[in-house]
Amino acid sequence: MKQLKLDLEPFYRFASEHVAVGIHAVDTKGKTILHNKKMRDIEGFDFEELADRSLLEMFRFDQEESTLLKVLQSGSPVLNAKQTYWNRKGQEITTINDTYPVVENGLLIGAIELARDVTTLEKVVYQPLKKYEEPITFNSITAVSASMKKVIATAEKAALAKLPVLLVGESGTGKELIAEAIHRAHADASSEMSILFSHGTTIGSIEQMSEEMKNKASGTVYCERIDMLNLPMQQKLLEMVKEHSGSDTYFIASVGEDPVELISAQKLLKELYYFFSAMAIPIQPLRRRKEDIIPFVLDYFSRHRLKFGSMVRHVDQQVEKLLLSYDWPGNLKELELLLDEITSLLTTEEIVSVDLLPYHFKMKTEKTGMHKPEDFIVQSNKELLPLEEYLLEAEIYYLQKAMDLHNGNVTKAAAALGMSRQNLQYRLRKIKKNEGQT
Numbered sequence: 028m029k030q031l032k033l034d035l036e037p038f039y040r041f042a043s044e045h046v047a048v049g050i051h052a053v054d055t056k057g058k059t060i061l062h063n064k065k066m067r068d069i070e071g072f073d074f075e076e077l078a079d080r081s082l083l084e085m086f087r088f089d090q091e092e093s094t095l096l097k098v099l100q101s102g103s104p105v106l107n108a109k110q111t112y113w114n115r116k117g118q119e120i121t122t123i124n125d126t127y128p129v130v131e132n133g134l135l136i137g138a139i140e141l142a143r144d145v146t147t148l149e150k151v152v153y154q155p156l157k158k159y160e161e162p163i164t165f166n167s168i169t170a171v172s173a174s175m176k177k178v179i180a181t182a183e184k185a186a187l188a189k190l191p192v193l194l195v196g197e198s199g200t201g202k203e204l205i206a207e208a209i210h211r212a213h214a215d216a217s218s219e220m221s222i223l224f225s226h227g228t229t230i231g232s233i234e235q236m237s238e239e240m241k242n243k244a245s246g247t248v249y250c251e252r253i254d255m256l257n258l259p260m261q262q263k264l265l266e267m268v269k270e271h272s273g274s275d276t277y278f279i280a281s282v283g284e285d286p287v288e289l290i291s292a293q294k295l296l297k298e299l300y301y302f303f304s305a306m307a308i309p310i311q312p313l314r315r316r317k318e319d320i321i322p323f324v325l326d327y328f329s330r331h332r333l334k335f336g337s338m339v340r341h342v343d344q345q346v347e348k349l350l351l352s353y354d355w356p357g358n359l360k361e362l363e364l365l366l367d368e369i370t371s372l373l374t375t376e377e378i379v380s381v382d383l384l385p386y387h388f389k390m391k392t393e394k395t396g397m398h399k400p401e402d403f404i405v406q407s408n409k410e411l412l413p414l415e416e417y418l419l420e421a422e423i424y425y426l427q428k429a430m431d432l433h434n435g436n437v438t439k440a441a442a443a444l445g446m447s448r449q450n451l452q453y454r455l456r457k458i459k460k461n462e463g464q465t
């Protein structure tokens with residue numbers, strides 16, 4: 028039977044106009060040959076406007092930043108590149124782009140960019156996933172290691188006996204979370220936990236809190252990092268806890284180091300320590316209970332799936348190895364921030380692979396590429412680097428330090444460096460790509 032040859036072009040044309048992915052193709056001169064409706068929506072362009080001019084004239088970002096041009100020059104694809112920019116209509120747009128060279132009969136004939144618009148998703152996901160299901164209970168806490176299981180068991184006992192608790196642990200080990208779980212375990216639903224923050228507290232604010240508590244039937248006061256309060260403030264706090272000790276107010280406090288050492292260094296009032304010491308609960312830093320790392324990641328992913336409907340389930344073996352090899356000086360807080368950053372880049376991925384890890388984390392875990400300040404001193408006995416290479420190395424070092432200082436928070440690091448978040452993200456991506464090529 029004679030096979031009918033179907034002209035597929037109208038179908039391709041229809042599909043490209045109706046698909047939810049932005050498509051932009053250029054020839055080898057950078058001239059636009061395909062720019063579908065979704066891409067027009069994303070970029071705020073009209074096709075007529077774009078068709079007869081070269082890409083360079085039309086786009087506001089410079090040559091270096093256009094991935095299509097880069098791909099035309101290098102002949103290699105650029106995948107999963109996240110871009111945030113303002114389009115022609117002044118809308119802030121975030122896309123994740125895959126850009127491929129198009130080769131026919133061994134000859135480069137152009138490049139094509141496929142853009143997934145994640146602007147709306149980004150707005151939701153950009154909010155860090157800090158909130159657990161309310162209220163926080165002991166079940167909200169990841170506790171797989173023997174030491175964390177002991178923490179939970181002791182905290183449960185303390186809640187039952189209504190004894191004051193002193194949580195001892197480095198920053199980010201979960202002291203506040205445990206305080207909340209203890210509070211929930213013994214308090215009725217209407218009772219609140221007030222926090223006396225270590226920053227910004229004055230003698231006046233302690234007095235005010237004490238007055239407020241007199242008007243409440245019950246409640247919990249969590250005194251965060253009392254070792255950071257000066258001694259007169261600690262004295263005031265001692266008066267407050269003593270005054271309310273017979274009442275229905277329940278006290279929990281935390282310190283960042285061994286309280287005995289703090290007392291001998293005169294950073295903690297002995298009497299204040301005695302008040303809380305009946306139930307002192309030490310919480311190990313994450314580097315001493317690495318068994319909790321992956322379970323925490325999985326718990327985080329499960330909350331992420333529930334909250335944002337994402338697909339993320341696990342990390343691959345290589346990422347697991349990196350997570351376990353790192354020392355986590357910022358403890359769970361640092362791990363949680365890293366996961367906030369990783370998940371903000373996800374769309375449909377189920378497994379997190381190394382290419383989804385932020386650059387600053389890879390730098391921290393991969394020894395290679397770490398430069399020390401002395402590497403940037405010009406030494407007569409060493410060969411000079413070409414200027415461009417030197418500047419790139421210095422940039423890598425400097426941006427990495429800025430990211431470290433701000434716990435990987437791009438917005439904060441960018442503000443400190445006097446540049447926009449987009450600019451910093453672009454530079455970090457550029458470094459990452461350069462790395463990938465070497």
Ligand SMILES: Nc1ncnc2c1ncn2[C@@H]1O[C@H](COP(=O)(O)OP(=O)(O)OP(=O)(O)O)[C@@H](O)[C@H]1O
Nearest residue numbers: 167168169197198199200201202203204359360363
């Ligand atoms: N075991 C855990 N399970 C689940 N989440 C945790 C755990 N430990 C810490 N977190 C999360 O890590 C983050 C930091 O924890 P938290 O604020 O309780 O630390 P902290 O010890 O009170 O820190 P700081 O001393 O700096 O106030 C929080 O968002 C918390 O929800």
